[in-house]
Structures are given as C-alpha cells and as structure tokens.
Amino acid sequence: MWSRHHLSHAASAYYASPFERAAVLTVDGVGEWATTGIFLGEGARVTALAEQVFPRSLGLLYSAVTHFCGFKVDSGEYKLTGLAAYGDPGSPQTRALRELILERLVDVREDGSFVLDMRYFTFHRGGTVIDVPRWERLFGTARRRAESGGAERYANLALAVQQVTEEVMVRLARHARELTGADALCLAGGVALNCVANSRVLHEAGFDRVWVQVQPAAGDAGGAVGAALAAHHLALGGPRPTAPLPDGMKAAHLGPDIPDGAVADLVRRYGAHCTSYDDFGKPAEEVAGELAEGKVVGWVQGRMEFGPRALGNRSILADPRNATAKSWLNAKIKAQEDFRPFAPSLLAEEADAYLEPPVPSRYMLAAPINTSFNVRGEPVVATADDAYRCFLRTGMDLLVIGDPLFRQADQSAEPAHDSLPLD
C-alpha cells in the first residue's frame, strides 16, 4: 500500500486521537498535488471527501509572505507567526494590508476554498516563491533582505497574512463539519502547526462539544506515523480499539532516551562537576528556587520529544514573571531575534488565571508553552553530551540531566572546540 501524502497526515491525526468519529482537516504547502484535504475518520476507516490541489495552497501563501519578510521558506514560517504577535490589529495599516491580500493575492470563498492570483507568485514556475518587484509595488515597500534587522517593520504585514490564514482555516473547518456532521475535529499538515490559527478554529468552527485534536508532529515528520497507521488499519485491516486511548501519541516522548551511564561518561570525559541527588531527592525543589532568583536552566529528562515542539524533556527554563527574561533569553542564550516568543508552562488548574481563553494545549498546538533546548540554527539537543556542550557554550546557569545538576560556575571544561559560532 502507498499512503498518499495527505492521507498520511490525516491518518496521523485521526488514529492517534481519542475520537471514534471525526472530521479531519489537513492543510500544508503541497504533497503530491494536494494542498488541503477533508476526510472522515470513522472507526478504523479514514475516507477522503474533498481536496484542493496545487497551486491553490494556503501553506505556500504563508511561505510567500515569509519570503517577503526576509525569512527562510520551509523553516522560517514560525518566525512569521511570532512576528505577527507584534502587529497592531487596530491599525489602519494592518486592515489595509489584509484587504490587499484578500483583493489581490487570494480570493477566499465561504467554504474555505480559494484561488491565488498566480501573477504574483513564481513557485509554480520553478522560480523562488514570489514575483518580488510586483509584491514591492503592491505593498509599497521593499522585500526585507534575508536575516537582516528591522523585522518589526513587517509586523503588520505578518499579522495581516496571519489573520487571512486564520479565516481560511476557520472556514475550512466549518466546511469539514458540514460535510461530515462530526462533532470532533482532527488537524494535521504543516499549517496545523500555526497555534494561533488552531486556537481560532477551536473556538469558532463549531466543534464545541468536544475538543480539537492536532497531531503533535503535524508537519511532514508526522507523515511517517500516519503512513504506518494507514497501512495497519486500511491495508492490513488492523482493528482500532473501540475506546481509543485519550492520547495515542503518548505525550510525544518517542525520541531517544538518556542511557544509563551517559552522565557518568560525560563527567569523565569533560572533567565536569555535578551534584548527585541520590541522597536528597529530585532536584526540582532546588531548581525552582534558582528559577525564582532569575537563573536560566537547561532541562533534560528521559526521552526526547518527537515533532517540532519541546514539551519539557529538552527545554530551557526561566521564570516568566521576570519581564526581561524574554529579551535576555533571545539575546544571550538562543542568539535569536528579539521578537521570538516564549510562553509559560503552567498547571492546567491555573489556566483560568493566566490564559484568555483557557485552552488546554498539551502539545503547544493551541498556544506556545516553552522553548526548546538548542541555539539558533541548530537542532534540539538529543544526548547528554549535546546538552552539556550547549550548556557550556550558552552560559546557562544550571543544567539538569535526569537527576544530576551541573552549575556553570563549577565547570572547568572549555566550550567544545568543534562548536559553531552562535550567529
């Protein structure tokens, strides 16, 4: 069996969900020719109901604005989402930009289907993404040079395309509900990593009775999970439990573990100094105290997350009550742009006090929660060795790998000589 790209996305979301019947919406740049899919998941079956095909692509529209704002296509889209938070929703400029996008770049219908004006785009002709001079005339401003400063000047444009994306997603989700009559919704595809859009879908698409389930690995990495699940259920007839687990992704902690002896090995090789907590219990209490004093902590526990989000097993921790923590983390630790957002992890029972609306977001797919343990341009740390070397390079105050706690001030090892510069 060959599982098509969007079927793989759909299967990855539906089979890992707790639902016995659900609408499934998949939205990405393009996979084979499809760019958007609506499916019905029912029992062990996933059936395709509708699709849009290339070049009608919401993901590529978002990538096009990503390119215009000077970020890298296929990896910088999440920066555009972060930048949009700095746009002013009440400003006439944002409203005008949104109207320009809807009048000139994309014609959106009531059911969420849409047509792009291909005179503005080049991706379908094998070019880069957009006709830059035409966009510059349309928006009355130059394309931002890649990775140069001044991204904040493009925040209203980022917000405008974010708003358009949200509106298309809400309409698509409503249409999926009409087609299926289902009261649950599953989401996957790269656009389903847009947590702000997902939050609006959750509240505005009519799936009120039950929650919306987004595949944590909604991007193409999750396609591997979906293809395997599709083969199991659709090709081999594997049954689906009648009362599926509430969380078929098992917290997405499916990556490599820290093996026994890894920390001892690290201590030996680097001459590292750490405190063992065998006699004093877990280091959580001590770390909480240090966080409250403004310290920054690299936090490594158990198996690594699968998918694009750090969910607490490979994370950098800081106190969100500290108003300067975000700028400091961005500048000193992650060496990335100041507009990049962080948001707090918090106890579910405290959500009402801090979140508007209080959306449960276990996988950071309706709201961001924390920041991954890595530096700009590098993948998230996987091994104890990765974590220790990143800790030395960035100057974090503390590192915890399982139980042992390392303090920066106690270390004598030089930052690894094979490390890359931070910028």
Ligand SMILES: [Fe+2]
């Ligand atoms: Fe995809």
